[in-house]
Amino acid sequence: MNKRIGIIDIGSNSVRLLLADIGENNSIRIINELKEYLRLGAGLDKNKFLSEEKIQLCLDTLATYKNICSAFEVSEITAVATEAVRSAKNQKEFLDTIENNIELKINVLTGTEEAYYDYFSTINSMNIDNALIMDIGGASTELILVKNRELVNSISVPFGAINLIKQFGINDVLEKDQETDLKTFLTEQFNKLEWLKEAKGFTLIGIGGSIRTLGKIHRKSVDYPLNLMHNYHIKNTDVISIYNLVKTKTNAQRKKIKGLSSDRADIFVGAAAAIETLIDLCSIEDIIISRNGIREGLLYSHICKNNVPVENVLDFSINTILINHHSNIDHAKHIYHLMNSLYHGLSSLVKSSFNLERIIKTSAMLHDIGSNITYYFHHKHSLYMILNSQINGISHKELVMSACIAAGHRDDNFPINYSEYKILISKEDITIIKNLGLLLRISESLDRSMISIVKDVECTIDKDTVIIKTISDKSPDIEIKEALNSTEDFKNQFEKKLYIV
Amino acid sequence: MNKRIGIIDIGSNSVRLLLADIGENNSIRIINELKEYLRLGAGLDKNKFLSEEKIQLCLDTLATYKNICSAFEVSEITAVATEAVRSAKNQKEFLDTIENNIELKINVLTGTEEAYYDYFSTINSMNIDNALIMDIGGASTELILVKNRELVNSISVPFGAINLIKQFGINDVLEKDQETDLKTFLTEQFNKLEWLKEAKGFTLIGIGGSIRTLGKIHRKSVDYPLNLMHNYHIKNTDVISIYNLVKTKTNAQRKKIKGLSSDRADIFVGAAAAIETLIDLCSIEDIIISRNGIREGLLYSHICKNNVPVENVLDFSINTILINHHSNIDHAKHIYHLMNSLYHGLSSLVKSSFNLERIIKTSAMLHDIGSNITYYFHHKHSLYMILNSQINGISHKELVMSACIAAGHRDDNFPINYSEYKILISKEDITIIKNLGLLLRISESLDRSMISIVKDVECTIDKDTVIIKTISDKSPDIEIKEALNSTEDFKNQFEKKLYIV
Known part of the structure; x- marks a missing residue:
């Protein structure tokens, strides 16, 4: 963790505290969130003065929040106020009361x-x-x-x-x-x-x-x-x-x-x-x-230099998840590389009416994320974690497809109840999931040792056969042997015999 | 992580590699497992000599495993062999071949x-x-x-x-x-x-x-x-x-x-x-x-000094999970402490024919574990993670009960499909889950700030009322206010009015 920050938001309805860790490569992790419904807005009288009672209530809450921040060893607190304080005629009194009592500076945001x-x-x-x-x-x-x-x-x-x-x-x-x-x-x-x-x-x-x-x-x-x-x-x-x-x-x-x-x-x-x-x-x-x-806008402004937004929302989100879970990022990237090569070599076999780029990236980069729960059954846990990690920059349909593909990376018979997701995925999507699941499984086999023995692959498609040529410095025996376990599946899905050399 | 170890097991059927990290307080995390079905046993001829072919095959596999260990920066490799090598007449030739070629010493275990x-x-x-x-x-x-x-x-x-x-x-x-x-x-x-x-x-x-x-x-x-x-x-x-x-x-x-x-x-x-x-x-x-x-026996012998087994299997397992997920251990322990106090103060209200100690410990210590996936909905993730983290020292029934209790720690209406677990839990168990879920929710409210403001609680049970007295140095306003949200639930479950002071 690089730093822990606290964001206090004094709104018309509630006063909230958000605690977040900012880690390596600006990865964000929310660690706690508190809210108190103080209804400051309702505390403005007809002359737009905040009542003494509400000011005291807000002071008590903010004092507690400040204590929590120090107990959590927060290095930086950002406190903002919106409409209720913005329109209060006794705004200065309010701000001074807070600052004099608990040394908290509040930034009243303009609209x-x-x-x-x-x-x-x-x-x-x-x-x-x-x-x-x-x-x-x-x-x-x-x-x-x-x-x-x-x-x-x-x-x-x-x-x-x-x-x-x-x-x-x-x-x-x-x-x-x-x-x-x-x-x-x-x-x-x-x-x-x-x-x-x-x-x-x-x-x-x-x-x-x-x-x-x-x-x-x-x-x-x-x-x-x-x-x-x-x-x-x-x-x-x-x-x-x-x-x-x-x-x-x-x-x-x-x-x-x-x-x-x-x-x-x-x-x-x-x-x-x-x-x-x-x-x-x-x-x-x-x-x-x-x-x-x-x-969250304030949180992002902490990590984006000169307030330039992150370049690619999905990449940033995947990166955050991998870092937060201490994942093997080299292996994840290598599987993505292999799966991408396989997909581009075999794209004529995978029929899709929409772009699969984000799905391939998400399923490949996060296929092992479930290891964070336990190594055993981790493909099943990857399904759960991809669906529940609030990944940004990807549609819910793509997310479900990515999760199902990742779940298939070690087990061709992994049972998924597709009907549960029928509002998001069609029969055709299920075929794509199985196709990409197979490509991910072959990629995973080709990096079974997890040390990038197979550098890349080249695919040749013929009438009845597909040849995947592995490019490697060392002997990829274990990898090829394991990848060949997918030949039967390959035959079933693509009606072609698979050779891996 | 303190060290990463590799365990190689040369069996009659398969040759396996297990990679594990040993971290703080001897927490264990399995990070990879490989197996090759070499069937060394079948490679013994009638005179009990291992064939040259099997020896070569085994050497190739072990060479790959050693490469994997160095790529993973393993600091210690333990290699053992069992029956096939133990009974091989040319055992010495086998061991020498391996050691001379790849500098791996194999320990042939006795029965x-x-x-x-x-x-x-x-x-x-x-x-x-x-x-x-x-x-x-x-x-x-x-x-x-x-x-x-x-x-x-x-x-x-x-x-x-x-x-x-x-x-x-x-x-x-x-x-x-x-x-x-x-x-x-x-x-x-x-x-x-x-x-x-x-x-x-x-x-x-x-x-x-x-x-x-x-x-x-x-x-x-x-x-x-x-x-x-x-x-x-x-x-x-x-x-x-x-x-x-x-x-x-x-x-x-x-x-x-x-x-x-x-x-x-x-x-x-x-x-x-x-x-x-x-x-x-x-x-x-x-x-x-x-x-x-x-x-796994070899793995435990790495962490148990003088081969003295861990004292309490459940404690060790919970500790490993908390460390592996970088959890807030102080908060977990404090919630366990508060829930235990509440349970002992109110045990006459929670009717159970069996000991609830392990369930209380597991649900309280791991109630927040789901935050590891995302803070939002983390109680739901805690349910999944408790069920799937392979916690040792607790029965499957106790595990399901602990997971359901943890899932209720923030949401009295959290929907759990109990019928899914009907083989493990009865209608009476569901009542216990709801009772303990409520006590966990009150405990969590009483440490809402997560900085142990409420040190302990004392309970008094009367005919129609229960009074929970909080013991605290500072003002626990936020805590008591939040805990009082559970009064309706308390009335429904125990038919007594709850006061928290």
């Missing part, structure tokens, strides 16, 4: 800065070129236009899930006239932003609790097989359906919707209306949920 | 030494006081009598799965007269061992491929939910059923028995007869399978 950290957490954890980012909070919403991975425009507008509900007096079912007023207001507000026109047809990246709730409701409705919220995709039509579902229900009825927690039952309809209005206005078809936000 | 390492691998990885250990190989069988954890008697007898079949000309179905001859022979051989009488009623610990096959067949027949072979229990009646099943079938029919691999279909019946005879003779009721053998 633009807040939007920037939203952008920065997204760009470092998702494969996007052009997108519109929307972070809906309780009392404000950030909108960020991204083009070619760069932040082009951003704004923080002063309405969010809670104050929309208050402003339009929505208490239960959304009445027809309330809906008209609410949507007219939202349309007017969005229309003021000239640059939003440039987001036409873009993907919408959604941040914040309300948007995660949208994802939770959708996940429950389709019985989603993965425990992942980040990079979860929803179609515009599904967002509209969910909005239509919640708006016609009373709060009591809403609480029964699976995925909608009871403390959001009342405010969710306001946020849903804002999303629905925006996707309609910008003709957005795809919505992707991000579970990251400003805390 | 007694072989039995000792079987014992040593067992005593360090299983909770046993008194037991009879049986290791059935291809051409020899080791029997070891253990009393009060000490090796009292041992022998290596010169018959095993392969030569029993040969000696009695068994090729297919076991004929009535063949069975009579075989069992008469086995009974006579076992009866010669006077000290076997002392093993009457002992548990039989089974080692070796044939006994693992027995376990595999049984696992398949009951659709066993865990991927664990070590410490798998079988009743004598089930062993007899499996023996009766295989003896009446042809080899072709046997290959269709789930769990019986086709290359063991012929020889398994001989081993099964030996086990069946022994358990009958010694009135053995319980058979436990060990997946360890002499390699």
